[in-house]
Structures are given as C-alpha cells and as structure tokens.
Amino acid sequence: MRAFADLLDRLIYTRSRNAKLRLIGDYLKSAPDPDRGWAMAALTGDLDLPGVKPAIIRAMVDERVDPVLFRLSRDFVGDTAETVALIWPEPLTPPPQSDPLTLAAVVDRLMTLSRSEAPAVLATMLDRLEADERYALLKLATGALRVGVSARLAKTALAEAFGIPVDAVEEVWHGLKPPYAELFDWAEGRAAQPSAANVPVFRPFMLAHPLEETQVSLADYAAEWKWDGIRVQLVHVAGQTRLYSRAGDDITHSFPEVAAAFATPGVLDGELLVKGEFQGGEAASFNALQQRLGRKQVSAKMLADYPAFVRLYDILFDGAEDLREQPWTDRRARLEAFVGRLDPDRFDISAVIDAADFAALEEIRAGARDAAIEGVMLKRRDSAYITGRRVGLWYKWKRDPLTADCVLMYAQRGSGKRSSFYSDYTFGAWTPEGELLPVGKAYFGFTDEELKWLDRYVRNHTVARFGPVRETDKTLVLEVAFDSIHESKRHKSGLAMRFPRIARIRNDKPASEADTIETLRRLAT
Template sequence: MRGFSDLLDALVYMRSRNAKLRLIGDYLAATPDPDRGWAMAALTGGLDLPAIKPAMLRALVEARVDPVLYGLSRDFVGDSAETIALLWPAPATPPAEAAPLTLSDVVATLGALSRSDAPAVLAAMLDRLDADERYALLKLATGALRIGVSARLAKTALAQAFGLDVDAVEEVWHGLAPPYAPLFDWAEGRGTQPTAANVPVFRPFMLAHPLEVDSVSLDDYAAEWKWDGIRVQIVHVAGETRLYSRAGDDITPSFPEVAAAFRTPGVLDGELLVKGTAQGGEGGAASFNALQQRLGRKIVSTKTRAEFPAFVRLYDILFEGAEDLRALPWHARRARLEGFAGGLDSERFDVSAVIDAPDFAALEEIRAGARDAAIEGVMLKRRDSPYVAGRRVGLWYKWKRDPLNADCVLMYAQRGSGKRSSFYSDFTFGAWTPEGELLPVGKAYFGFTDEELKGLDRFVRTHTMARFGPVREVEKTLVLEVAFDSIHESKRHKSGLAMRFPRISRIRTDKPAEEADTVAGLRRLVT
C-alpha cells in the first residue's frame, strides 16, 4: 500500500499532465504484478468492491470518533476518505507485527467480504496503516479516487512507460480483466499482443474539435445534427451484444431493449436517445431530461421502458461482421452504414440525417434556427476521413449552438471537493415567481475564474442566513448571469424546470436581485 499511497499523494498535488504521466509510468515500471494491475484498475474505474459502502464507513468512524467532530471535520475537509484517514485514532492495543499490506492483499481480502464482515476487517486494516495509506485504502475501497486522472490518461501513461501504442492498448482493454496480466506480459515482451477476437469489446471513439468558422468548406465536409443524448457504441460479437458509453462503461443493463434488438454482427457508433413521445421532442427524440430517467439504472422496470423508450440514432459503422471498416473514408462508411441499418429494427435504430445546405452561410442560418429539444448543434465531418480514435485536427468538428442566458439569484452554496474543498464553489440559483418567491432552477460549479471564486466564497461566508448540514442559505441579493444549452420541463424540481449544462458566465453585482429573470420567462425557452 505504501507505493500506491505515495502515488495518489503525488498525483493529488500535481497539475502538469506530463508530470502525471511520468509519475504513473514510473510506478507501473517499478511495481510488481499483480499490484500494478490492481492500481490500473483503480485509476481507470475498473475496480468494484461491493462490500464497502459510504454509509458503512461513516458508521465505522463514528464508532471511534465523536460524530459531531466527524461531521464538522467532514464539512470542512470536503472529502470523507481524507477526513476518516486523518481522524482515525490509534488502536488501544497495537496490532501484532505483520508483513506490510500490499495492494493485491487488500483487493483480495475486501473483494471476498460479505457486508456483515466488512466493517471489522476494514477497521483492522486501518489500524495497521498510517494516514496516507488509510487515505489510499479508503479511496481504493470506495472507487472514488477524484485525483485528476482520467482513464485515458492512465492508459496513456502505461503505453508510454512500455513503448506501446495507446490506441492498441485501448483496443484490447475491455477484453481483459484486472489485474491485466496478459497486458503486462505483452508490455514487457513475455507474451504476444492480446486480441479482441470473439469478444464484444469497446473501441475508442472518434472525437471532434470545436469549430473555427473559417476553417472548413462544405466542398470537403458533410454536416449532420449533433444530437443531445449520450454517445454510445453498440457491439455484437459471437452471439453477445454490449452497449458502451463514451467512457467505455458497459451500460447494457440500463437499456436492455436496445441490446436485445441488435443481433447482427458489427460495431456501430451513435447517440442514445429517448423517443419524442416521452417529452415532446421533434426529430423523433425527446430532451436529455427524458433520457436521464433511464441513466444509471441497473434494473429498468417495464413501466419505465414504456414511458421512456430508448433508441439509437446512428452516426457511423466501425465493423460490419468481422470486417474492420475504420480505414475507409467517411463517405464509404456512410454508404455501408445506411445499408447495414436497413436490416435493423426501425423502432430502435435510425440513421442521423445529413443536413442539406448549399454553402456555409446557409448552414449557419439552419444551425441558428435549431431549437429542437434534442439538438445540441452541428457536426462537420471531412468526407475522406477515416475513423480514428481520439481528436485529430482537421477531420471532425463540432459546432454547438449558441448558449441561452438568464439572470438568476444565488440561493444556496456548498463546498466543493478536492482542491476546492476549502471554498464554497457549488452554487444553486433561482428565478422569481409572480408571488415574489425564488424557486431553484439550476446548479453550477464552473464558469468563473479563481479570483471570482474567492469573491463568491467571501460573499457566501459573509451573507449566510441559515445552514443545513454542509449547505448554506445566503441572502438573496447576488445576481449571477447563467449560460445554459437548453431548459426542459422537470417534475423533480419545484420550479418545474431543469437547465442543461448551466455555467456561471458573469457575476452581476450591477443588477438588483428583484430585476432577475422569472420562472415564467424561463419557461418560454423550453424546447
């Protein structure tokens, strides 16, 4: 655990991407199997220890530390693992001498536990470790590292450390299980490159750069709508179908009817949406708010499936049967996609239409007029581009529609996590009703500079009216200009509205709170 805890400690305070790559790479090169494999599983979100739950950790520490002290400390620190690691008292009887805990020891022990046995075993481990190691253990156990390392960055570090191609690593990653012994055998020359044959694995998505308007011509690029769902890859190999999110997470259980309808061998790229009948979208698709009713559910009831029927709007084809089509130009893949899609269930799959625009000026006018609930903007794809992983300059561009704006009043604030744990950085804001009541319409935690964050934090601390656990209610005097992509009806919010991607674009100290926008005005922006 010492090496892993040192790695996490260094990564938390490291901002440089290249430095993070070196730290992870050096750790992987110096750490033996299977510890480094379990570390990679933790860094990439592939480690699941179901016996350890946040509620259990809270009960565990409150049995040894005054609950009020823990609550106040947790509120100040902003992270449960760090708070417990620092507050955990030394045992009354020192534990007997034992060999240092290794990462593989921890994973093997915690992975085999029942929920009833977990508290005692975890407490015994915490008794044997110092504060840094306790922090690493708790982060590992809960699966919530939050140290500024994405799965892609961790895989890039592995590839660089051993002289591998990161796309080749991504290609086989989801066909392997932790602690990834075949991967490290290949990396160190003891084995051949693993393959994804006959396994429904995830392939990295092709991504787009933000558009610079003067950089493209419609002679070279085709335009499609950018739909506002979640990007998915659907794979059918050897009689098995999997549905993957953009991060490579297997979301098949959340959308079983989509997976069941895809029985033709191949790999497709598309946008997962909910049919417009659920919440009134055009183009056959409802707003993202409707899709949220399905996300994250491991078991989906028949009622939910009927109320929010899912389908995939197809963008591209990577494999047809066993044939890899990624090297073909976009126009050839598009023809193959249209032919392939003709044999699929039309209730569950359709093809994203190409926008007919004679020139860029016409396309700009079409984009500006698009306020469909499910449209996020326009995609521009070079007609001769292959399908390549990641963002490659000059191939695909995204041209998101201009954001909407509203002046809202700050109502509540909460401390952030990690580097922001000392600042009030999560802000809930509202709009006025005709009766003069403020109702929350959104929550944002980005869009401001570091200096603006300090000012907002100072306002919260000096204008607090009430406290509700970690949440502070503030005087309703500060106006925030909020930018958002769209706004939708929502039964979950008292205002009946929910913003999509809200961010604070300006702090309006010049505007009186009573002149902020109204719920009725925002409702007119619902698409």
C-alpha cells in the same frame, strides 16, 4: 500500500501532464504483479469494491472519534477520506507486527467483504497504516480517487512506459479483467498481444474538438446534426449483443429492446434517443431519455411510454471487417447500406445537412433549436475513425446557450482542489408570489479569480448553515448559461436545467430584477 499511497500523493500535487505520465509509468515499471494491475484498475475506474460504501466509513469513524468533532472537521477539510485519514486515532493497543499491507492483499480482502464485515476489517487496516496510506486505502475502497488522472491518461502512461501503442492498449482493454496479467505479459514481451476477436468488447469513441473561431470548407467537411441524447456503441459479435455508453459502461440491461433489435454482426456508433409522440415519432428531449437512464430493470410501461431508438453516426465494423482505417465517405456509404438491414423502428441514420457553404450552414444552425438537437457535427470527409480527439478531423459546433438571471441561494464546498472553497452554487428564480425556488446548480463556468470572489461573498453573506451547506442572503444575481430547460416533477420549481454553468456575476443587478419561473418555463422544451 506504501508505493501506491506515494503515487497518489504525488499525482495530487502534480499539474504537468508529462510529469503525471512519468509518475505512473515509473510506478508500473517498478511495482510487482498484481499490485500494478490493481493500481491501473483504480486509476481507470475499473475497480469495484461493493462491500465498502461512504455510509459504512462514516459509521465506523463515529465509533472512534467524537461525531461532532468529525463533522466539524469534515466541513472544514471538504473530503471524507482525507478527514478520516487525518483524524483516525492511534489504536490503544498497537497491532501485532506483521508484513506491510500490499495493494493486492487489500483489494483481495475488500472484494470478499460483506457490508456487515466491512467496518471491522477496514478499521483493522486503518490501524496498521500511516495517514497518507489511510487516505489511499479509503479512496481506493470508495472508488473516488480524484487525482487528476483520466482513464486515457493512465493507459497512455502504461503504453509509453513499455513502448507499446496506446491505441493497441485501448483495443484490447475492455476484453481484459483486472489485474490485467495478460496485458503486462504482452507489455514486457512475455506473450503476444491479447485478442478481442469473438468478444463483444467496447472500442473507444472518436471524439470532436469544439469549433470556436475556425471556419471550415464544406468541400472538405460533411455536416450532421449533433443530437441531444447519449452517445452509444452497438456491438454484435459471436451471437452476443452489447450496448455501451461513451465511458465504456455496459448499458444493455437498461435498453433491452434496442439490444434485442440489433442482431446483425458489426459495431456501430450512434446517439441513443427516445421517441416523442408530440413530434410524430421523432426524437424527444433529453428529459424524456433521462427517465430510462440508470434503471436496472425496465417495466413494460416504461418501454411503452419512452421507446428508445438509435440514430446512427458511423460504422466501425461490418461483420468481422474492420472499417476504421477507411475514410469517412467510404464508411458513410457502408453505414447507409448497413442500416437497410436493421429494424427501422429502432435504428435510423443521422442525415447529412445540405448547405451550399459555411455561411449557409451557420444560418441553418442558428435557426435550429429542436428539443433533441444540440448543435452541428463537422467531419472531415477523408478522416479515419481514430480513438480520442485529433485536431482537424471532427468538430462539434454546439447551439448557442440560453441564459437567465438567477439569484444565488445556497453554496457548498467543492471536493479535491476546491475543498477549501465554496464552489457549488444553487440558484433560483422568482414565483409570482415573490418566493425564490431553486432551478439549478452549477460548479463551473467561472475563472479562478471569480471563484475566490464568490467564496468570499458566500462567507460574508451567510444567513444559515445546514451541515456543509451555507444559505446566503439572496441578493447576488448570477447570469446562468444552460443548454436547455425541461419540465421536471422532481424539483419544487417544476423545472430542471441541462448543463448549467455560471456565465457572469451580475453584482450590478438587483435581485428583484432576476428572472421568474414563468420566464424560464416559456423556454422549456
């Protein structure tokens, strides 16, 4: 655990991407198997230890530390793992001398734990470790490292450390299981590259850069609508079908009707949507799709009320033929031929927007605020399907956000680097009776200087405390930008914002002039 704890500690305090790559690479080259494999699983989010949950940790620490002291400390520190690591008392009886705990030994033991066994086993481990190792253990156990490392960056570090292409690592990654013995055998030249043939694995998506001030020529770029669902990948290989989310999570069980309808060998990229009766079977808003997300079992009523389908964007494989190196125009022709073999109730194709030039496209985009349209995609006609974001190939041009003036109601400390700041803000709008009801929560959109100003404001205008949450005096107006707003039965206001962010601090505007629930309801889709 010592080497892994040192790695996490250094990553937390390192901002440079290249420095992080070197830190991870040095660890992977020096750590033994299977420790380094489990470390990669933790850094990429592929490690699941179901026996350890945050509630177990809180109950466990309550037995060793005054609960009031722990909660006050947790409120000050802002992170449970860090608080427990620092406040955990030395055992009254020193543990017997034994070999240092290794990362592999910790993972092996935690993987076999039941929830009833977890507190005692975890406490014994904490007794044997120093504070930074305790922090690493708790972060590992709960799957919440938050050290500023994405899965892609961790894979890039591995690739650079061993001199292999990162795209080749991505290609085989989802066909392997931790601790990735075959991957390290290949990386160190002891074996051939693992194969993903005949396995329905996930291939990383091609992503787009935001289109900001740049204008592009429609002679070089094709335009499609950017639909407001969730990006998915459909894979049918060797008689097996899988449906993957953008993060590579298997969501087949949540959309069984879509998976059952895809039995043609190939790999497709598209947007998962729900049909809306009010739009004649066209795509409904994201709010309708949200009723289906995250469900382990889907009832017949849910299937009938929220029928899912996929609007296809691209084709990666046609049967066993890999099309990713072909230009977009050729892949588009193959996709149009492929979709003709699919069930039209479950699959259609995202149409290319007919616009004479960029100015005409801008006018078309400005007039579109359909419930399921998020903006426009611009794809270079000669672009191969390349993993990740490459400048100049694909752009996303989102529709302009909606805005509303809302009143700050509550604030809560953030996590990680923001654990010392009140950075999560709940805001509301007025009812006709003059009551404020929450309509959203945002924790980004502001600058570092604005965050410091807001933090001071919260501390100086607190009127009540509820654990880590502070209630403010409801005098500060925030201009909130959001992509859309929907009717919601789960919220007291009856509304839910999609992707809200703080656009501006309106300390020049009286709270009484903020927007009303009715104003926001008229924007609902």
